[in-house]
Amino acid sequence: STSGGKPKPPPVMRYNLNNVTITGNPVENNENILVLTPMARFYQGYWDNLLQLTYPHELITLGFIIPKNREGNAAYAELDKQITKTQKFAPEKDRFKSIIILRQDFEPPLSSQDEAERHKMQNQMPRRAAMAKARNSLLFTTLGPATSWVLWLDADIIETPPTLIQDLAHHDRPLIVPNCFQRYYNGEKKKMDERPYDFNNWQDSPTAQKMASEMGADDILLEGYRDMPTYRTLMAYMEENGGDVHQEVPLDGVGGTALLVKADVHRDGAMFPPFSFYHLIETEGFAKMAKRLGWQATGLPNYKVYHYNE
């Protein structure tokens, strides 16, 4: 390209990774955060919740990966409409720094995205391998030199405290997860109630270790299945009504519904294994890989976020 006849020099970008701080006070330190969402379906509640996050939107980049199938096309259309509304017409303070949307070519390995179908045990290995690859594609393609934090946020997380990012970051941990619950109508009590949803946040058990040691090299342990009791300590059941929301517990496996990660953990190489890694896969394998790199996962049993209920 030329300007005034003189060729314009192509861009040279210099970054000192040391100068990208990652601290417990990210707002004060102007730290950029990348919010990454694999999205098979669009939920209005997800978008509305995202909009009400009080972390300065000018420091937030959004990244999405959406399958290139019929359901994905519908999700993309809905998302695009909301993005235009926010980025073009909302007050400037509501607009995000930038938004990257990736479409992926591989079909999701399940024909149906329904909760019952998704959670069948024999469907877990291919489903979670595909999810891991989707997360990796999104991560490798969007993480930049100026990113301090990565917030993994599933498309069906429809309710979090508005201060989610600040609250989690304040703990200053390499990877940290809130407790993911689900609201439902309790027919017995005849009123709305809530129950644990994400069983991938756990502390390891001798039973699970033993099961792993007796498995084939490519087999994976799954959590939350009656046929395969692991006796791991699940964060889902550690919640205490009225308990300290800042209480921390160490974790060996994490879920990805909401998961805050220091960008340096990913930069060191921590990704979501789409294969058996110490008999773990995807987000649970990620926690293990982070640990191999020297980064310990932390959970907040009493800090809750909510998953959509179909």
Next chain:
Amino acid sequence: STSGGKPKPPPVMRYNLNNVTITGNPVENNENILVLTPMARFYQGYWDNLLQLTYPHELITLGFIIPKNREGNAAYAELDKQITKTQKFAPEKDRFKSIIILRQDFEPPLSSQDEAERHKMQNQMPRRAAMAKARNSLLFTTLGPATSWVLWLDADIIETPPTLIQDLAHHDRPLIVPNCFQRYYNGEKKKMDERPYDFNNWQDSPTAQKMASEMGADDILLEGYRDMPTYRTLMAYMEENGGDVHQEVPLDGVGGTALLVKADVHRDGAMFPPFSFYHLIETEGFAKMAKRLGWQATGLPNYKVYHYNE
């Protein structure tokens, strides 16, 4: 930011990863390539060789990661001088699409970068773990949605055919490595000669498999050490004078001196393990990880590139 009083909408970028082709004819298909170089020292021969590559420079993005120590500062200063010369003053066709330079904070774990010191066996584990992290930081931070290929090229590779990228890509393999040699003065023959340099390109052996199976979980196999004979088949010794430069061999381990990778291999999650992965580390672990993801490494025994000789 405002333009004419009306707030400018922040950028929204949409990418269809399917539309980013990765083919055996990358020039015809306008495929972007990212050339990634971890750089502890600057070699003029590296830069001169890079400049003479005939792959269209407007499709080449360069990425560097340079340690933030005294030697790294000197390398950075030299590199920066050459970059300015090329990007500002060279003919437009010589200029690269863009250049990203990262400085990294962690000290290289060795006090000296001399060849003898680098290659001592007890220095390999921490050195290669640090190298793996440097490669991962560079990769995770620079790979973009429009990248088709990644060429890993060490800073001390000072001679390659000008058509290196086209030649390697033409094989249309997920990961492919030329044979890395070194020129030296042969005192016996009293003339310049060449010898194999990179021993990380190999085919596995039953001996190495057996050694691995008897090792501690965190231990790694190393190649090219007399005290630890693996009897692997080394590509370094497969070269035949005058042999077909396009002859392919399958590989189980690869080196990173020059290594062309389809971007989708990395996007699936393949990185450089900074820990023992099947008793392999860094580039050798990368080949194994790619394999776990379904991508087979290929070597070209008769296609040569040359390493600097200190």
